[in-house]
Amino acid sequence: MNTGIINQQGLVFLNATGAPVLSRADSRQMRAHITKSNFAKRRQRISQVETKGGESNKQTTQQALHRRKRSQQKSQRAALDTNPTELPTTESPPCAPSLQLLRNFRYLVFLDIRPTVQDPVEKAWFDLITSEPVVFEASLAGGMRCWGPDKESQQNADLHLSRATNLLVDRISCEQVPSDAMIGAVMTMAFGERLADNDVAWNVHMEGLINMMQQRRHHGVSSLPPVFRSLIALDFMNHLLGFPRFYHLKVVDMLSSHxxxxxxxxxxxxxxxxxxxxxxxxxxxxxxxxxxxxxxxxxxxxxxxxxxxxxxxxxxxxxxxxxxxxxxxxxxxxxxxxxxxxxxxxxxxxxxxxxxxxxxxxxxxxxxxxxxxxxxxxxxxxxxxxxxxxxxxxxxxxxxxxxxxxxxxxxxxxxxxxxxxxxxxxxxxxxxxxx
Missing domain, CATH: 1.25.40 (Serine Threonine Protein Phosphatase 5, Tetratricopeptide repeat)
Structure with missing residues (x-):
């Protein structure tokens, strides 16, 4: 029987227990879609810039990218001024997956059956999740972990969690500044461990978040995106009652001190x-x-x-x-x-x-x-x-x-x-x- 939530037609398949399962091939397809489409779009932009090199207003690739980056930053600042929960992501917007693909993903992870997402803040959230394979895999791990207690759902959760962990380690080993997506991936993984009542693993992820925050601050990124800070503040009551999802004392101390x-x-x-x-x-x-x-x-x-x-x-x-x-x-x-x-x-x-x-x-x-x-x-x-x-x-x-x-x-x-x-x-x- 076919398994997986995503096939070439964008359909959802269920296993014998009624839970959708993402196959290895389909998961590779989605990750490849996210990664390859980003590279393809980048090559297209660079090619367009180079083609215009002979024109009177010619510009180098570096100048074009620099101007694009400044335009993005200006738009992000404007959005942040009008909405304090806007996600000021540092990544370029991904080449959007198909609408059916996003619907399937939203259904699996969020049980969201709405045909489209209209709110710009919520759209920015989904753009962040699909911007890098690491947060995509972490989200799938969380979705499958909570989908059902059956053995197959939990095994698929373990598979996606392992992939997310490996991707995260690879990104960290490259000594790049941790992106907003990486922060989102770690917080998603921590949430999954809280639901599994695994305090040790939860602390490991939160300590990793602290290290990422220190790296970002070392490179001049002084804080977390507002929506992440809002989630930590919302989690204060969870902390008082002894089951925090995102509220960690060291994270709070670091943010408070800055x-x-x-x-x-x-x-x-x-x-x-x-x-x-x-x-x-x-x-x-x-x-x-x-x-x-x-x-x-x-x-x-x-x-x-x-x-x-x-x-x-x-x-x-x-x-x-x-x-x-x-x-x-x-x-x-x-x-x-x-x-x-x-x-x-x-x-x-x-x-x-x-x-x-x-x-x-x-x-x-x-x-x-x-x-x-x-x-x-x-x-x-x-x-x-x-x-x-x-x-x-x-x-x-x-x-x-x-x-x-x-x-x-x-x-x-x-x-x-x-x-x-x-x-x-x-x-x-x-x-x-x-x-």
Whole structure:
């Protein structure tokens, strides 16, 4: 039986378990398409420049490429000014694969069945993924890892992960400045290891990310693209609950020390929360954390930090800010008094502004949905929005054989028994099909 998601006609084939499998030949075809088309387009541009050499306004290849690079940089700066989550990639845009090819890829990795992607930010994201074979293979590895628990899906995930690793090693050995695509590949691989509950491999990938950031800084690239920084900020709540996907202390320290204002505000909060928990649990402290001598200073610092985070307009930061406020209120309602319903609605509005459509695996490892559900009134518009996202993702994962799609999130909620109890009570109150 034919296997693979991509054939010459751009069709999808399924294996016996219903999971699409990318064959070696088809994978080589896609990688060759990405690589050869880039080289072909480059040769065509150079040839065109050389042909014009005899004209009165002749120009050398080097001058043409230099002018093109300046034009790209100008366009990227303009896009960044109008949209803080735009991807300012340093790579040239790839020669676009066929529309059907991209549809198949989006379906496998993101379960995205939309015929086209209209949003320019999301399009830039897919352009980045297809710009280099390393991030393409890493994305396929993540997609196959999550597609289903069956042996064949996991073996194909291992195959693509091995290819991504080899490509990454080859790129690093060339001593080139790590590209945005390479950064994306490493973060994608780290996400896959988090889903597999492999802390050791996750740390290895994140340490690799740190080394890449140091290399880029050595060559004058001072930071990560904004969308990557936004994902790290969004992951702050995952860090608090003990299952970070992208939030690594060394990465955060490096970005904070080089002027990232959002992460500079977030970085000190966990230590202050630890002091708060110790002080609140002390025998002399009143019920649910009424103020005592050890509570006042860290409490004031956390309050100041939450107020400062509200000043940022990036939707990812807004989501983190509102989720943090809900989290603090659920833990200590007497210390952090907020209009819970209002903040829950603001969280929904912020997440609705996300420009890149998340896959179900991202949704099911995002505590923001659970916190939003706990903050909003049953049968309200905001509550229905959070519930719909969770139920939809759970249904998709169960159809592929996953018996407990919320397992990663539930492991994190165990660290906060009070929130875990409220979530369990909410499910027992009539929200079926999630546990």
């Amino acid at each position: 002027g990232d204002q959002v992460l500079s505000k977030l970085a000190p909060i966990p230590a202050d929360l630890s002091l708060l928990k110790t002080a609140v649990d002390a025998p002399e402290t009143g019920h649910m954390g009424q103020t005592s001598h050890g509570v006042e200073e860290p409490l004031e610092r956390v309050r100041l930090a939450t107020r400062a985070l509200r000043e940022f307009n990036d939707p990812y930061v807004k989501a983190t800010s509102r989720s943090l406020e809900i989290y603090l209120n659920l833990l200590w309602p007497l210390l952090f008094t907020i209009d819970l319903e209002s903040v829950g609605s603001e969280l929904k509005d912020a997440m609705s502004e996300f420009r890149i459509k998340a896959c179900p695996y991202m949704d099911l490892t995002s505590p923001h949905y659970i916190l939003g559900l706990l903050a909003t009134e049953k049968d309200s518009e905001a509550s229905a929005w959070f519930l719909d996202r969770i139920q939809g993702s759970v249904q998709v994962m169960r159809q592929r054989g996953w018996s407990d799609p919320l397992s990663v999130m539930k492991r994190g909620l165990v660290h906060e028994p009070h929130i875990h109890h409220q979530f369990t009570a909410l499910l027992d109150d009539g929200i079926n099909g999630l546990m």
